[in-house]
Amino acid sequence: MTRRDIPVRQLPHGAGLPLPAYATADSAGMDLLAALDDDVTLRPGERRLIPSGIAIALPPGTEAQVRPRSGLALKHGVTVLNAPGTIDADYRGEVGVILINLGTEDFTVARGSRIAQLVVAPHLRVAWRPAAELDASGRGAGGFGSTGLGAPPKTGTG
Secondary structure, X not given: OOXXXXXXXXXXXXXXXXXXXXXXXXXXXXXXXXXXXXXXXXXXXXEEEEEEEEXXXXXXXXXXXXXXXXXXHHHHOEEXXXXXXXXXXXXXXXXXXXXXEOOOOOEEEOOOOEEEEEEEEEOOOOOOOOOOXXXXXXXXXXXXXXXXXXXXXXXXOO
16 A cells, blocks of 8 residues: 655635545545534535545645545435546645435534545556557447346355
């Protein structure tokens, strides 16, 4: 596992909140917290941009992905609308989280609430090479559920 130090600036409305941190030694994502002055209530179907109170300077060749928290999704139907949201390496503004309430009851976001996960990952920069044909694969052009059709694969020798 490679560790990189990444500059982070805590904005005035994020003062006093912990910086994003891993919950366990093997967590892939860090918790993002709501940097709110007042509680925000999301009614069913409502979406809001929730500030995190931080700005980051990612190294070239990386991105940060804003992902939903599984507990919020399961227990309350609250998720990140544009999941995963991408933060580019050259962006220096505040990290914001677009939350949507897909549940059936109001959901209140308070200051310091864990609202999303932030995963920093490398990415490739590609150049498209026009081709008349593409290499064959076992899947071919099948998509949108095509790998789940038919009989389950055989296992074992019996």
